[in-house]
Amino acid sequence: MALRNVRHYPGFLAMTVACLVILYAPLLVVMAYSFNDSTSITNWGGVSLRWYTDVFTGPEAPRFKAAAWNSLTIAVIAATSATAIATAAALAMLRAGGFKGRSLTYALINLPLMVPEIVIAVASLIFFSMVGLTPGYLTILIAHITFCIPFAYLPIAARLQGIDGSFEQAARDLYASRAQSFFLILLPLMMPGVVSGYLLAFIISLDDFIITNFVKGAGMETLPTAIYGSVKQGIKPNIMAISTLMLGVSILFVTLSYLINRKGQKSL
Amino acid sequence: MTDAVEIRNAVKRYGNVTALHGVSLTIRDNEFFTLLGPSGCGKTTLLRMIAGFEDVTEGEIRLFGQNIANLEPNHRPVNTVFQHYALFPHMSVIDNVAFGLKMQKVAQDARRKRAAEMLEMVHLSAFADRLPAQLSGGQQQRVALARALAPSPKVLLLDEPLSALDLKLRQAMRVELKQLQEDTGITFIFVTHDQEEALTMSDRIAVMSAGHVQQIGTAQEIYEAPVNRFVADFIGETNLLPVEVLSVRDGRAEVTLPGGHRLQVAAAGQGIGKHHLSIRPERMALTEAGDLQAVVDRVVYLGTDRQVIARLEDGTPLHLRLQNSDRVAVPAPGKRVGLAVEAGAARLLAD
Numbered sequence: 001m002a003l004r005n006v007r008h009y010p011g012f013l014a015m016t017v018a019c020l021v022i023l024y025a026p027l028l029v030v031m032a033y034s035f036n037d038s039t040s041i042t043n044w045g046g047v048s049l050r051w052y053t054d055v056f057t058g059p060e061a062p063r064f065k066a067a068a069w070n071s072l073t074i075a076v077i078a079a080t081s082a083t084a085i086a087t088a089a090a091l092a093m094l095r096a097g098g099f100k101g102r103s104l105t106y107a108l109i110n111l112p113l114m115v116p117e118i119v120i121a122v123a124s125l126i127f128f129s130m131v132g133l134t135p136g137y138l139t140i141l142i143a144h145i146t147f148c149i150p151f152a153y154l155p156i157a158a159r160l161q162g163i164d165g166s167f168e169q170a171a172r173d174l175y176a177s178r179a180q181s182f183f184l185i186l187l188p189l190m191m192p193g194v195v196s197g198y199l200l201a202f203i204i205s206l207d208d209f210i211i212t213n214f215v216k217g218a219g220m221e222t223l224p225t226a227i228y229g230s231v232k233q234g235i236k237p238n239i240m241a242i243s244t245l246m247l248g249v250s251i252l253f254v255t256l257s258y259l260i261n262r263k264g265q266k267s268l
Numbered sequence: 269m270t271d272a273v274e275i276r277n278a279v280k281r282y283g284n285v286t287a288l289h290g291v292s293l294t295i296r297d298n299e300f301f302t303l304l305g306p307s308g309c310g311k312t313t314l315l316r317m318i319a320g321f322e323d324v325t326e327g328e329i330r331l332f333g334q335n336i337a338n339l340e341p342n343h344r345p346v347n348t349v350f351q352h353y354a355l356f357p358h359m360s361v362i363d364n365v366a367f368g369l370k371m372q373k374v375a376q377d378a379r380r381k382r383a384a385e386m387l388e389m390v391h392l393s394a395f396a397d398r399l400p401a402q403l404s405g406g407q408q409q410r411v412a413l414a415r416a417l418a419p420s421p422k423v424l425l426l427d428e429p430l431s432a433l434d435l436k437l438r439q440a441m442r443v444e445l446k447q448l449q450e451d452t453g454i455t456f457i458f459v460t461h462d463q464e465e466a467l468t469m470s471d472r473i474a475v476m477s478a479g480h481v482q483q484i485g486t487a488q489e490i491y492e493a494p495v496n497r498f499v500a501d502f503i504g505e506t507n508l509l510p511v512e513v514l515s516v517r518d519g520r521a522e523v524t525l526p527g528g529h530r531l532q533v534a535a536a537g538q539g540i541g542k543h544h545l546s547i548r549p550e551r552m553a554l555t556e557a558g559d560l561q562a563v564v565d566r567v568v569y570l571g572t573d574r575q576v577i578a579r580l581e582d583g584t585p586l587h588l589r590l591q592n593s594d595r596v597a598v599p600a601p602g603k604r605v606g607l608a609v610e611a612g613a614a615r616l617l618a619d
């Protein structure tokens with residue numbers, strides 16, 4: 001008897017629908033109600049952009065703007081640093097031959113992905129206070145660079161692994177120095193992985209709440225902590241608008257990361 | 269004249285794997301030299317040591333008299349055609365070919381001109397602006413060749429560059445490569461496991477096996493005068509017969525073949541005792557009165573010739589080649605025939 005397609009198992013449709021609803025219904029509701037003209041968050045009062053206007057010009061606008069600026073600058077610096085460090089790490093792991101402690105290094109690079117975020121958050125807070133760093137912009141930045149590294153590392157290392165060592169050897173053979181062979185040959189070939197890693201790190205930094213909330217100190221806000229702060233005062237429709245905006249940015253970046261990676265895959 | 273490459277007692281170990289056991293070779297300037305041997309015998313390893321991608325564990329390599337142990341690959345006047353070409357995928361064909369010159373700081377105009385000449389030489393001028401992925405395997409192979417030759421290296425290393433091509437293209441490229449080597453006067457070191465390729469192109473061949481050089485010589489020397497069983501068996505087709513040397517006098521040995529027949533052959537320093545004899549299939553003929561008696565077992569039609577498998581009295585099989593011609597009679601299986609071994613065709617081997 002031929003194997004039956006998974007679609008023919010009993011209950012397949014019901015399960016699929018249940019999963020999709022649980023995953024996406026809340027997001028769809030938030031997106032839809034962000035365009036609600038009513039001040040209530042449950043009653044529909046017609047379509048309008050008033051809550052988007054409110055985000056940019058309303059009473060909470062200065063707070064959101066400052067938080068957005070912090071989020072953006074932290075994400076840019078953290079993603080850039082993490083990408084540079086992850087690229088160096090990938091080169092050491094995959095191009096330096098076998099060295100002592102290679103497996104251990106691999107584990108250390110990727111461990112932050114496995115450690116519960118709350119543990120990292122608490123540990124970071126304790127560490128910063130022990131070394132005498134006042135919680136603020138700098139502590140958020142250091143924490144973000146740290147937890148972004150494994151996210152940047154994964155696509156970069158995956159890409160590098162797919163690049164045959166003979167390209168660099170051919171470059172060296174044709175009189176390129178080590179640096180030239182890296183910048184003229186290997187880096188361009190790694191680029192899709194590097195960009196993809198950068199975008200992933202960027203979005204992870206932009207979205208982070210738990211760790212940021214622990215190490216940010218008083219008066220310093222990023223967008224997620226500012227949203228949380230507002231929600232604690234009671235949910236207003238402007239939160240739905242700002243959440244939808246963030247969702248849009250996230251989807252954009254993840255899609256870009258995916259597309260760049262896929263394009264690169266084809267060109268090798 | 270100094271030799272192009274001189275390898276003295278080169279040993280290569282990877283951890284506890286020994287890839288090369290004390291290889292010594294001298295490659296002359298302007299020579300088409302081939303490293304021939306089965307998979308895993310260390311050909312690529314030797315080539316990579318000359319190019320500078322692998323350290324030499326022991327021994328030394330000299331390039332035109334200079335010890336190159338401490339030279340980085342980019343400081344060796346040696347270029348490589350890689351087995352899978354390793355063309356830079358993000359650069360156009362012309363930029364690939366000009367890369368070596370760019371690294372040597374040749375001015376843009378001069379390197380463009382030279383790269384264009386190189387592309388013309390390999391008949392690819394029309395493809396200058398394409399990316400490597402937009403070329404066929406054969407075209408990529410030519411680009412790799414043009415790229416490696418553009419900086420006019422003193423030695424060109426080629427690692428099985430024809431293995432990815434189909435038979436017709438491979439045969440055409442053999443002729444072209446040989447022609448190119450003669451025209452440029454560059455020393456070629458060519459790696460292959462295909463003995464036909466080695467025989468048709470090389471000035472000299474080093475036959476390797478298991479990290480050792482077994483024999484170095486011209487195609488004719490290694491084919492007609494193999495020094496041992498490995499070489500005799502690896503190069504072409506042969507009949508290897510266990511024989512007993514009964515007496516040696518004046519460089520001639522009298523041997524007993526399986527089945528008891530006696531034969532006079534040239535001795536190359538072997539003493540009395542058990543040895544092996546190599547007889548090439550095409551150097552035996554069927555005769556009416558041949559003194560070596562055999563029974564035809566099978567006849568296989570191969571186009572240009574026929575393979576005849578005959579058995580000696582004790583059942584030892586012997587392969588013969590009969591030219592496909594009206595003048596040569598085809599024996600029927602089961603027929604009793606006489607075999608004549610050409611004078612000098614039977615070769616007594618060292619081991």
Ligand SMILES: Nc1ncnc2c1ncn2[C@@H]1O[C@H](COP(=O)(O)OP(=O)(O)OP(=O)(O)O)[C@@H](O)[C@H]1O
Pocket residue numbers: 282285286287305306307308309310311312313314461
């Ligand atoms: N990096 C390495 N580490 C360990 N062993 C190696 C390494 N490179 C090669 N070897 C071993 O050295 C031996 C020679 O390898 P080499 O690649 O030179 O063979 P080859 O003659 O080129 O074979 P082929 O015709 O298959 O390309 C092989 O037994 C191989 O397993």
Ligand SMILES: [Mg+2]
Pocket residue numbers: 311312313
């Ligand atoms: Mg090889």
